[in-house]
Amino acid sequence: MSEPLYEKRPLRDAVERHTGGGTPPRQVASYWKGNIPWASVKDFPEQEGVICDTEEHISSTGLHASASNLIPEKTPLVCTRMAVGRAALPVIPVAINQDVKALFPAPGVSAEYLLxxxxxxxxxxxxxxxxxxVKGxxxxxxxxxxxxxxxxxxQPVIAQILCTLxxxxxKTNTIINKLKAIKQGLQHDLLTRGIGANGELRPPQSEAPQLYKESSLGWIPRDWSAQSLGDVAESLVDGPFGSNLKTAHYVEDPGVRVVRLQNIQQGEYDDSERAFIASKHAASLARNRVTAGDVLIASLGDDNYPIGRACCYPLELPDAINKADCFRLRAGDYCRNTFVMLFLNGAGARKQVRQYxxxxTMKRINLGNLRRIMIAVPSIVEQDLIIQRMNSVKAQLNISDLQLTKLRNEKIGLMNDLLTGHVRVTPLLETTTP
Structure with a gap:
């Protein structure tokens, strides 16, 4: 017969006391930018419950001039307004604002277990x-x-297992962040310096000026050319004339896929949101057909999703139709679609897009100006080498992302099993008992 689940009792039975916080007057400059971390809801991570630092800091005078309190390190904190219930454990002493409460564990209850x-x-x-x-x-x-x-x-064993996870x-998050930084730096170098005959990055222009020439894009490798996006494209079209794809036109699958703005991420096609139109309707929009490997470019954007962000349509997906606000590009014989996509997501293209x-509220670029964007074009051989280097880093990122997803799913299941008593830690207790 299985053991009963742990008894449910009010959380207060695991808490000795609690305290809140406050905000020093913003108009008093001396209360701010001090050396005391000041935690608000925005400092609570969505996934991992650890606070290592805060966006804002206050001074000791600011602390004493407000209702804020300095909370010792490793005291569980919870958001009681906005991100209600989000909890974290600070690894440093922090002051807190009025939307956060600190819960001090009852005797015999560890901070990690309470968290x-x-x-x-x-x-x-x-x-x-x-x-x-705003909910609270x-x-x-x-x-x-x-x-x-x-x-x-x-309780300590449960906390130790979950803390290990x-x-x-x-650590996996740290690896991912490092790989993202490497990818960003490598992309910049590959798109401005390229790969030399020795198979390595060319030295910078400041070290080897003989390898570079001036162009409308600045210094580029001597054997590269600077061309407009309109010139390198065999085909570059915007969405259907008159934005004639409306909600009423969408049908349930089976149908023909529609590429929409939300599908286009920087370097990735997001297939989580799908829309379809009838095959007969799609046939009338043959000009807007999207096939495997085509470059998709967003004509709208904001600070989080920049204009001109681009991705390639996945090879494994069936043909689609691009909606208004989504450009579709196919490169000519001397340029790879993937290289164009990489360049459009680079700093050089971003700078040009901002000029147009x-x-x-919502920024936009039109087809005419998009055609004017200049792109630095290496040989096909060098483009392929650049794509290979970027794909190698991307593959490492994908492996780490999958590992992170696996760990997070494991944590969800393990938390439920261990905290409720579905799975007991009795065997572990027996091995650690003297």
């Missing part, structure tokens, strides 16, 4: 939040949420 309980009950906290514009929860209502409390001797997630963008 895991708080993360476990987050969906319940979100469900209890109230408010029309009273601390008393939060502490009343039932949580499964394990026996005290099991958190460490693995954190129009609009206030």
């Amino acid at each position: 895991k309980l708080m993360q476990h009950i987050r969906p319940l906290a979100e469900g209890k939040a109230v408010g029309s514009t 929860i009273r601390i008393q209502d939060y502490l009343d949420i039932p949580a499964p409390l394990a026996p005290q001797n099991a 958190d460490d693995a997630i954190s 963008e129009q609009g206030v």
Whole structure:
């Protein structure tokens, strides 16, 4: 017969006391930019519950001139407004604002174990939040949420197992961030210096000026050419004339896919949101046909999703139709689609797009100006080498991303099993008992 699940009791049974915070007056400059980290909701990570530093800092005078409190390191914190229920453990002493509460563990309860309980009950906290514009929860209502409390001797082991998994997630995140930085730096170097006859990056222009020439794009390798996007394209079209793809035209699958703005990410096609139109309708839009490997370019953007961001249509997907606000490009014989996509996502193209963008809230570039974007074109052989180098880093990133997803899914399952008592740590306790 299986053991019963751990008894659910109010979270307050695991908490000795709690305290809140506040915000020093913004108009007093001396209260800000001090050396005391000041935590608000924006400092709470979505996935990993650790706060190593904060975006804003206050001074000691700012701390004493407000309702803020300095919270010791490794004291669990929870958001009670906006990101309700999001919890984290600071590794440094921090001051907190009014949207955050600090929960001090009851005697015999470790801070790490309390944090895991708080993360476990987050969906319940979100469900209890109230408010029309900004949701919040009273601390008393939060502490009343039932949580499964394990026996005290099991709590440290549960916390240790979950913290070990958190460490693995954190290390994988660090690897991913390093790979992203490497990818960004490598992309810049490859698009401005390229790969020489020795198979390595050319030295910078400042070190080997004889290898470069001046162009409308600045210094580029001597055997490269600077050409407009309109010249390198065999075909470059915008969406259907008159934006005639409306909600009423969409049908359930099976149908012909429609490429929309949200599908175009920088260097990646996001297939999570799909739309379809009838085959008969698609046949009338043959000019806008999208096939495997075509370059897709966003004509609209903002600070988070820049104008001109580009990706290639995946090889494994069936043909599609590009919607208004999505340009479709096919390069000519002397230029690879993938190279064009890489260049459009680089700093050189970004700078040019900003010169042509129009609009206030939502920025836009039209087809005529897109054709004017200049691109530095190496030989086909060198383009292929550049693509290979970028694909190698991308493959490493993909492996790390898959590993991160696997670890996070494992954490979700393990948290539920260990914290509720579905899986007991009794065998581990027996091996650690003297």
